[in-house]
Every structure is written in structure tokens, then in C-alpha cells.
Amino acid sequence: MSTLSPKVKNTNVNNPNIQIEDDRTGMSKETLKRAFLDHLFYIQGVDRSKASLRDYYVALSYTVRDRLLHRFLKTIETYKKEEVKIVSYFSAEFLMGRQLGNNMVNLGLYNTMKEIIEEMDLDMDDIIEQEPDPGLGNGGLGRLAACFLDSLASLSMPAIGYGIRYEFGIFHQTIQDGWQVEIPDNWLRFENPWEISRPNEAVEIKLGGHTEKTHDDNGNLKSFWVADRTILAIPYDTPVPGYKTNVVNPLRLWKAEASESFNFEAFNAGHYDRAVEEKMGAETISKVLYPNDNTPAGRKLRLEQQYFFVSASLQDLIRIHLRNHDNLDQFPEKVAVQLNDTHPAVAVAELMRLLVDKHDYTWDKAWEITTKTLAYTNHTLMPEALERWPVTIFGELLPRHLEIIYELNYRFLENVRTWFPNDDELVSNISLIEERSEKLIRMANLACLGSHAINGVAALHTELLKQDTLKYFARLWPEKFYNKTNGVTPRRWILLSNPRLSSLITEKIGDGWLKNLDEMRKLEEFVDDAEFRKQWHEIKQANKRDLAAYLLKYRNIEIDPNTMFDIQVKRIHEYKRQHLMVLEIINLYNRMKHDPNGDYVPRTFLFGGKAAPGYFMAKLIIKLVNAVADVVNNDPDVRGRLKVVFMPNFNVSLGQRVYPAADLSEQISTAGKEASGTGNMKFAMNGALTIGTLDGANIEIREEAGAENFFLFGLTAQEVYDRKAQGYSPSDYYHNNGNLKGVIDRISSGYFSHGNCELFQPIVDQLMNDDPYMLMADYQAYVDCQDAVSQAYLDQDNWTRMAILNAARMGKFSSDRTIAEYCEQIWNVEPVEIKIEEYNPNGANN
Known part of the structure; x- marks a missing residue:
């Protein structure tokens, strides 16, 4: 009998007199219900008379997890x-x-579980809503990593x-008096049924101390790291299943613990804080995602986190490899490590x-193994986002690594x-050390040097990396550079998020699109079918009603599903230009004030996203959105x-409701600033039309959808560069455009801030004097494009036709x-078939 899926005789749930033989982790309706x-x-210790929605969630989760585990263990065994x-895949998020x-x-x-739940007079959505949405990421970077695992x-x-x-x-965001307020995201307050702790596979992590020189047995001088702290990394595995395949891969997340969690001697001496000091210090490392790095302590903790994982x-990888091999000579042939941005560059x-x-290993052989093993994905064109660590902090925490980097x-x-x-310019720019008054280690340079492949995440992004951000490395090793335009998984972002649309698509073209999204092209055959x-x-419309009902029930927000849903949801950042959207809202408001009886397409502008706790301007933009809302609404x-x-x-979770309900997707970043974007893809897959600039993956989305089905506006990346090089004067646009002047004056007058003219002055000053993200230059083109959107929306039949395409x-x-492109061109890995043994009543496993 298979040890992975044992067969037992069980009583039929509906009729105790009927005995059935079924797999403990079988997929039949009867087995699942039992x-x-x-x-x-x-597990929960309750019967139905006492069960809460949380109890039902845990019970259902373990029912599903049971069916993952034998595939999970078989996958690892294979x-x-x-x-x-x-x-x-190494990712901080x-x-x-x-x-x-x-x-x-x-x-x-x-579908089977939904039937079971409904037959028990329960609601699947209510049960799913009990699950915390772990904020182990800040946006696109972490969500991309999740899509890649899927x-x-x-x-x-x-x-x-x-x-x-x-x-x-990432913090739980609330809004108080229009301002973002951060509350801890305690997602582990209740048990997490999806993770499996593996304390027997813990590893030691050294920190701090100094290095000493010694000679090995052959008389060679070697450096020896004498650390002053040792902490434990405890792995927790989460099974990640593929869609309708037996493969279930692990997501291994590390928790920091002290090697000695309790000082009994200190406790007995009455020093109670000191007794747990080591435990508290160690656990701080895995305490919170992205601690505020505006302080030296915060920067040090971030570096500790990165090195820790x-x-x-x-x-862990070396230990796994050495189970089957005597040495690490063939390590690159068995392991491909992808560095997701600069966070894992150490x-x-x-x-x-x-x-x-x-x-x-000798230095040269070690370097060969290292460079063949590692590959690096760059996710940003923003110089400030390319991590640089002060040599003083780095050396204090990782003295041996500083020697190696030098x-x-x-x-x-x-x-x-x-x-x-x-060529001193080349040497200066390509060095791993930035020579300033405070020496800095350039982590992007380290990643480029130590990797055999470097990739951007959209065609424009990759070209700009080669032309600007990483141009010196592209000059040295052009063959290292690849483009891998991002993507998202259609299982979560269409099938799970938009079940009505998924059913319609499958009814028309079959379900092959879920494993090959190119098959969606077959829908073009039906675009002229009025029905x-x-x-x-x-x-x-049904999805819009669902979002409206959800926001009313869970956020106490009332919206009208009969209006156009014009949506921007993403991290709040100046380059993403949420405030350009606000300028258009004020423009429309000014029109309505001037002509209250005019003919306007009713719109609901929906914003969502978090600002980094230390990012003042992003937080002020959130306040501006809410201040405008208070007046307009x-x-x-x-x-x-x-x-x-x-x-x-x-x-x-909110995204899964927002993307299917959107009419218009706002992708309005300054051209040349967004690496790729993935929200733009989720919107378009669910039939939203895009208003956007030629930035990131917008360019490729427009190419695929057709220029006639995309609302384009704004300067190109080259035009942005040229405009700045020629001497950009944003105030000229203010003085030469009465419409824009009226919008800016409305803000600066205190109209949206109860007469407080100072509140939003930092935004106004930046737009008038500096405007690094070219809002003033793109304003009129954006307004004109939004007018074209309104005209197009009046023809709902043609709008729907464009949405389908x-x-x-x-x-x-x-x-x-x-x-598939990463696997073929960078990682050189092949698919593996996982065979699950079937039970044979004669006693043999197949």
C-alpha cells in the first residue's frame, strides 16, 4: 500500500449503513466532505453547532492541504x-x-468544495474572507515572485x-483624517495552516565580529571570520501547487531565532530583560518587512535581513547538493539561483x-562556480533604488564579506x-565601491559582476538598462543582457478572480487557455457576435456590482456601478503619478462648477496603494486624494x-475584486521610469481598457492589443530626456495654460484643505519649480486623452468590443x-514528471 495516500474503509457521511473504500486524500465529493x-x-475541536467562520476556514484549509502534501513530498522525493x-528564486518579497x-x-x-459548502448552508466567500492576506511584499516585486512560483x-x-x-x-493601512496611518500586519496572530516548520533543518547564521589570518595545511594564507553573534534560521515550507499537475514546489521562508533563547543564569540573578535579550535581538531580524531605513539602526537591520535569508x-542549497555529491564542482549544473532585484545581491x-x-576552493574555481550559478533581475531604473551600503555598516556586520568584495x-x-x-570614467562607474566622503558598496554592480545573466523586465526597460542605468556593464558584457518581459498567472488573475468571465471564455474556446494564454486569441472569432x-x-456590470457590494460591506464605501470605474491601484510614488490623475479630477470638477448642467460621462475614480512610511510626498498625495474626495463627493x-x-x-485579495470590475486602467507613469508594471496586465486580461504612456510593458501591451484599442498620451522616454536636457521649465505650462492654472490655483488656494494654503504647498512647489516627473508637460495631453475616453465610453457596444480584443x-x-523563457535561456532547466502511486487492492503500488 502506498504510504503517500493510504486507503481506508470509511463510513458514508450521508448513510452510515453504507461502507465505502476511498483514499484518505481522495477527490470525490463524499471523501472531501468527510x-x-x-x-x-x-483539529478545531468543535462540531457544527459551535463552529465559527474561522473554524470552517481552518478545517477547509487542512482538507485542501492534505491533498497537497502527498504530491509535495513526492515532488521533493523525485x-x-x-x-x-x-x-x-531568491526574493526579499x-x-x-x-x-x-x-x-x-x-x-x-x-467547484466541488463550493457545492459541499453551499449544501451545508455556508458561503464560500465568507469562509475565504477569514484567511489573512499575508503582506510579505510591497507590491509588484513580491507579487511577481508569487506568479513565478505558480x-x-x-x-x-x-x-x-x-x-x-x-x-x-507590510503594514495594514488605515486612513484617518485623510492621512495614511500604519498599523502592524499581524498575519500570524492565528495559526497558519499552510506552512510546515522544519526545525531539524535549521542553519546557523554568523554576524559581526572580525577576521583573523591563518595558514591552511598547505601553508596558504587564509582569512578566518570570528563572528560575535550566531543566530538560527528556521525554515518554514509552504507547498505551492501547479495548475492541474502533480508538481507541488516548496516556498521556504526563514524565521530568525536565537541560538540560546533564554539565559537562565541572568534570570536567576534578577536580570529578567537580559535573560531574553539575545532572543529578542535575533527575532528582530525576521520581525517586519522593510523596516524604516531613515535611521542607521534601520539600515543595519535591512542589511541583516538580506544577509540572513x-x-x-x-x-541549504549546498547541504541539499552534498547529499548526492562529494563536492560542489557540479553545483552550477544542479542549481540556478535567480536574484530578484538587489536585495539578495550579497x-x-x-x-x-x-x-x-x-x-x-581556490579563488578562481570558487569564482567560476559563483558566476555560473547566479543570475540577476533588475527591477528599477531609479538610481536611488539601486542599493548602496555604507562600508562602515557593511564591515561592522559582515567583515569577511567586505574583504571578499574588496x-x-x-x-x-x-x-x-x-x-x-x-578609461578612468569606466573604472570609476563600474567599481563595486562608490568613492564619496562616505564609501558605499554598489549592490547592483556586485550583482552584475557575479552573475552570468542580467535581465530587465520589459523591452523598454532592458534597453534603458543597457543605454543608461547599467551601460558600463553592457559595454563590457553585452552577451550577459537579456529581456524577460514580466507576466502574471491567469489562474489567480482570471480564473479565480473573474469566474463569470472564465466560464464564458471556456464555454466558447475550451479550457486550454489556462495553460496556454495565447489561446485567448480564439475569442476574436466572437467579437462581432452581438450576443x-x-x-x-x-x-x-456584475463584477462592478460585486465590487460595490464588497466595498460597502467591508470598507463602508458607497459607489455607483452604473458609472465608469476609472482605477489606479499600485504603490504610491511620485513617478507613478497618482497626482496627475488628481489634477484631471480637479479639471472635471472645475468644468462642473463652471457648467453644472453640462453633459458629462459619470465616473468613479478609484485609488488604492500604500506609501512607504518614511516617504512624505507619497503620503501627502494620499492626503490630497482624500481631501479632493471630501469636497467633490x-x-x-x-x-x-x-x-x-x-x-x-x-x-x-482586494485586487482580485478590483481588476475584473475596472472599465479604465490608469498606467500613467512618466515614460522611462516604470520598469514593467504587472497591474497593467491584470487589468487588460480582465477586459479593462488602458490609458497610459509609452512606459514599461505598456508599450508591449499596446502593440499586442492594437493602437486603436489603447488610449495613449504623453512624452516618450526620449522626449522626457530631451526636454530635461534643453532646460525644462514647468512654470511655463502653468502660465500658458489657463485650464492647468485653474487646477493648480484651486489646490494652492486652500480650497481642498479648509483654507489651509500651506498643506499642499510642497506638491504645488514641486510641480511649479522642479516637476521631475513631468506632470505639467503631460497634463494637457492627459486631459485631451481623458476626453477621448469619455467619448469612446458613450458607445458601450464598441467599448465592449475593444475590451474583448x-x-x-x-x-x-x-x-x-x-x-519558459527563463528556463530555456538563463536557467537551463527541464520539466520533471511527478508520478503519484495509485492504490492497488492486490497490494502492489503502480
């Missing part, structure tokens, strides 16, 4: 037995979203995700340390001077034709396509 009730009783090459619904979808259980498993690719099990994720993960120095100091830099620059003699367009439009001249809403605490042509933006 398991659900068993978990309610044996990887070990077949010695496959494994992708290891994994914004996974709620697991219950997604796991049921990927296992093919959702696609790796769905393509049957062997993979492990590595990150940090933050006790508190990188060291733990590399040690992996270059750490892998060198492990190879040279712990496994006695040695790497010396050897590297000697080569560069040989290749390009007398199909009617069905599509009705689904959009209560002005009788508007009469319901214009409403402004800020949806607090935007997260994955947008969704049908988004096949390129499946993360399955992105991952």
Missing part, C-alpha cells in the same frame, strides 16, 4: 532521486495572497522559492565565502584597466456624476511565457 467535517472536529537541476481559493483552483477542487509549478519545473517569514508584513538559503560575496572558507573589486578593476587602458458582446458587458453641483474614492489597505490579445503576458 475530511472537512473530520478536521472541524479533530527531485532528489533524479538529481534534477533546481531553480532557486513573496506577496502570495490568500492560499485557500488559489490552491483549490490549482487542484481542481474549487508558473514554475504549473510548467512542472523544479524550483524552490527562498525568502523571509516576516512576523509582520541569503546565507540560510545558500547553506549572495555573490556569501557564495564565495562558503566556497573558499568552508569548502576550500578583493573582487581589485581583481575586476585590474582587468578593466587592461581591457580599456586610460457574445452582450454577455461580456453583463459580466463586467459632497458638492451638489456634481450630482453623482463624479466620485473620488481611496480604497484603504490595497492588497492581493484587449483580453484576447494578452497571451504574451502570462507568467508561463516569461518562466
Whole structure:
């Protein structure tokens, strides 16, 4: 009998007189219902008369998890037995979203479990709503990592995700008096049924101290790290299933614990704080996502976090490798490590340390192994986002790594001077050390040097990396650079988020699109079918009603689903230009005040997103949105034709409701600033039309959807560059455009701030005097484009036709396509078949 899925005789739930033989983790309706009730009783310790929605959630989660585990264990066993090459995705963020619904979808259980739940007079949505939405990421970076794990498993690719099990994720955002207020995201307050603790696989992490020189047995001088702190990294595994495949890959997140959690001697001496001091200090490392780095202590903690999970993960990979191999010579043939942005870039120095100091490799051989193993994804064109660590902080925390980086830099620059003699500019810009009054380690340079592949995440982004941000490395090694345009998983972002539309699509073209999104092109055959367009439009309206009902129930926000839903949801940042959208709202408001009886397309402007706690201007933009909303929403001249809403605490779960309900997707970042964007893809897949600039993946979305189905405005990246080079004067636009002047004056007059002319003056001053993100230059083009949007929206039938074509042509933006390209061109990994043994009544396993 299989040990993975044992067969037992069980009593039929509906008729105790009927005995059935079924797999304990079987997929039949009877078995699932029995398991659900068993978990309610044996795990939660309640029967139905006492059960809460939380109890039902836990019972249902364990029912689903049981069906993951035998596939999960078999997946790991197969990887070990077949010695496959494994992708290891290193990311400081994994914004996974709620697991219950997604796991049921990927296992093919959702509809069956929904039937069971409804037969018990329960509501599936209410149960799913009990699950915390872990904020282990800040936006696109972490959500991309989650989509990639889904696609790796769905393509049957062997993979492990590595990150940090933050006790508190990105803060829970509330709005008080229009301002963002941060509240801790205590997502682990209740048990997490999806994770499995593996304390027996803990690894030690060293920090601080100094280095000493010693000679090895061959008389070679070696450096020895004498750390002053040792903490433990405890792994927690979360199974990540592929869609309708047996592959279930692990997401391994590390929790920091003290090696000695309690000083008994100090406690007995009455020093109670000192008795737990080490425990508290160690646990701080995995306490919270992105501690505020406006202080030296915050910066140090961020570096500790990055090194903590990188060291733990590399040690883990080496341990796994050495189970089947005598040495690490073939490590790059069995492990591909992808560095998701610069947060894990210290992996270059750490892998060198492990190879040279712990496994006695020569420097040159260690460097060969390191560069063949690592690859680096860049996610930003913003110079300030390319991490640079002060040498003083770095050396205090990681003295051996600082030595390694200096040695790497010396050897590297000697080569560069040989290749390009007398090119001091190249040497200065490509150095791992930035020579300022305070020396800084350039982590992006370290990642580029130590990786065999460097990729951007959209075609424009990659070109700008090569032309500007990383141009010196592109000059040295153009063959290292790849483009991998981002994608998102259609399982979560269409099938789970938009079940009505998914059913219509499957009815028309079959369900192959869920594994090959290019098949959505078949929908173009129906775009001229009036009945199909009617069905599509009705689904959009139903989704809008659903979002309205949800916001009223859970956020106490009232919106009218009969208005156009014009939406921007993303991290609040000046370059994403939420405040350009606010300028258009004020423009429309000014028109209505001037002509209250004019003919206007009713709109609801919806915003969502979080500002970093230390980012003053982003927080002020949130306040401006809410201040404008207070005035506009209560002005009788508007009469319901214009409403402004800020949806607090935007997260994955709210996104699953927002994207299917959107009519218009706002992708209005300054050209040349957004690396890719993935929200733009989610909107378009669900039939929203896009108003946007030629930035990031917008360019490719427009190419796929067709220029006629995209509302384009604004300067190009080259025009932005040229305009600034020629001497950009934003105040000229103010003086030469009466419409724009009226909008700016309305803000600066205190109209939206109860007469306080100072409140929003920082925004006004920046727009008038500096305007680094070119709002003033793009304003009129944006207003004109929004007028074109209104005209197009009046023809609802043609709008629906455009929406269908947008969704049908988004096949390129499946993360399955992105991952397939990584696997073939960068990681060199192949899919692995996972065979699950079937029970044989004669006693043999198949």
C-alpha cells in the first residue's frame, strides 16, 4: 500500500449503513466532505453547532492541504532521486495572497468544495474572507515572485522559492483624517495552516565580529571570520501547487531565532530583560518587512535581513547538493539561483565565502562556480533604488564579506584597466565601491559582476538598462543582457478572480487557455457576435456590482456601478503619478462648477496603494486624494456624476475584486521610469481598457492589443530626456495654460484643505519649480486623452468590443511565457514528471 495516500474503509457521511473504500486524500465529493467535517472536529475541536467562520476556514484549509502534501513530498522525493537541476528564486518579497481559493483552483477542487459548502448552508466567500492576506511584499516585486512560483509549478519545473517569514508584513493601512496611518500586519496572530516548520533543518547564521589570518595545511594564507553573534534560521515550507499537475514546489521562508533563547543564569540573578535579550535581538531580524531605513539602526537591520535569508538559503542549497555529491564542482549544473532585484545581491560575496572558507576552493574555481550559478533581475531604473551600503555598516556586520568584495573589486578593476587602458570614467562607474566622503558598496554592480545573466523586465526597460542605468556593464558584457518581459498567472488573475468571465471564455474556446494564454486569441472569432458582446458587458456590470457590494460591506464605501470605474491601484510614488490623475479630477470638477448642467460621462475614480512610511510626498498625495474626495463627493453641483474614492489597505485579495470590475486602467507613469508594471496586465486580461504612456510593458501591451484599442498620451522616454536636457521649465505650462492654472490655483488656494494654503504647498512647489516627473508637460495631453475616453465610453457596444480584443490579445503576458523563457535561456532547466502511486487492492503500488 502506498504510504503517500493510504486507503481506508470509511463510513458514508450521508448513510452510515453504507461502507465505502476511498483514499484518505481522495477527490470525490463524499471523501472531501468527510475530511472537512473530520478536521472541524479533530483539529478545531468543535462540531457544527459551535463552529465559527474561522473554524470552517481552518478545517477547509487542512482538507485542501492534505491533498497537497502527498504530491509535495513526492515532488521533493523525485527531485532528489533524479538529481534534477533546481531553480532557486531568491526574493526579499513573496506577496502570495490568500492560499485557500488559489490552491483549490490549482487542484481542481474549487467547484466541488463550493457545492459541499453551499449544501451545508455556508458561503464560500465568507469562509475565504477569514484567511489573512499575508503582506510579505510591497507590491509588484513580491507579487511577481508569487506568479513565478505558480508558473514554475504549473510548467512542472523544479524550483524552490527562498525568502523571509516576516512576523509582520507590510503594514495594514488605515486612513484617518485623510492621512495614511500604519498599523502592524499581524498575519500570524492565528495559526497558519499552510506552512510546515522544519526545525531539524535549521542553519546557523554568523554576524559581526572580525577576521583573523591563518595558514591552511598547505601553508596558504587564509582569512578566518570570528563572528560575535550566531543566530538560527528556521525554515518554514509552504507547498505551492501547479495548475492541474502533480508538481507541488516548496516556498521556504526563514524565521530568525536565537541560538540560546533564554539565559537562565541572568534570570536567576534578577536580570529578567537580559535573560531574553539575545532572543529578542535575533527575532528582530525576521520581525517586519522593510523596516524604516531613515535611521542607521534601520539600515543595519535591512542589511541583516538580506544577509540572513541569503546565507540560510545558500547553506541549504549546498547541504541539499552534498547529499548526492562529494563536492560542489557540479553545483552550477544542479542549481540556478535567480536574484530578484538587489536585495539578495550579497549572495555573490556569501557564495564565495562558503566556497573558499568552508569548502576550500581556490579563488578562481570558487569564482567560476559563483558566476555560473547566479543570475540577476533588475527591477528599477531609479538610481536611488539601486542599493548602496555604507562600508562602515557593511564591515561592522559582515567583515569577511567586505574583504571578499574588496578583493573582487581589485581583481575586476585590474582587468578593466587592461581591457580599456586610460578609461578612468569606466573604472570609476563600474567599481563595486562608490568613492564619496562616505564609501558605499554598489549592490547592483556586485550583482552584475557575479552573475552570468542580467535581465530587465520589459523591452523598454532592458534597453534603458543597457543605454543608461547599467551601460558600463553592457559595454563590457553585452552577451550577459537579456529581456524577460514580466507576466502574471491567469489562474489567480482570471480564473479565480473573474469566474463569470472564465466560464464564458471556456464555454466558447475550451479550457486550454489556462495553460496556454495565447489561446485567448480564439475569442476574436466572437467579437462581432452581438450576443457574445452582450454577455461580456453583463459580466463586467456584475463584477462592478460585486465590487460595490464588497466595498460597502467591508470598507463602508458607497459607489455607483452604473458609472465608469476609472482605477489606479499600485504603490504610491511620485513617478507613478497618482497626482496627475488628481489634477484631471480637479479639471472635471472645475468644468462642473463652471457648467453644472453640462453633459458629462459619470465616473468613479478609484485609488488604492500604500506609501512607504518614511516617504512624505507619497503620503501627502494620499492626503490630497482624500481631501479632493471630501469636497467633490459632497458638492451638489456634481450630482453623482463624479466620485473620488481611496480604497484603504490595497492588497492581493482586494485586487482580485478590483481588476475584473475596472472599465479604465490608469498606467500613467512618466515614460522611462516604470520598469514593467504587472497591474497593467491584470487589468487588460480582465477586459479593462488602458490609458497610459509609452512606459514599461505598456508599450508591449499596446502593440499586442492594437493602437486603436489603447488610449495613449504623453512624452516618450526620449522626449522626457530631451526636454530635461534643453532646460525644462514647468512654470511655463502653468502660465500658458489657463485650464492647468485653474487646477493648480484651486489646490494652492486652500480650497481642498479648509483654507489651509500651506498643506499642499510642497506638491504645488514641486510641480511649479522642479516637476521631475513631468506632470505639467503631460497634463494637457492627459486631459485631451481623458476626453477621448469619455467619448469612446458613450458607445458601450464598441467599448465592449475593444475590451474583448484587449483580453484576447494578452497571451504574451502570462507568467508561463516569461518562466519558459527563463528556463530555456538563463536557467537551463527541464520539466520533471511527478508520478503519484495509485492504490492497488492486490497490494502492489503502480
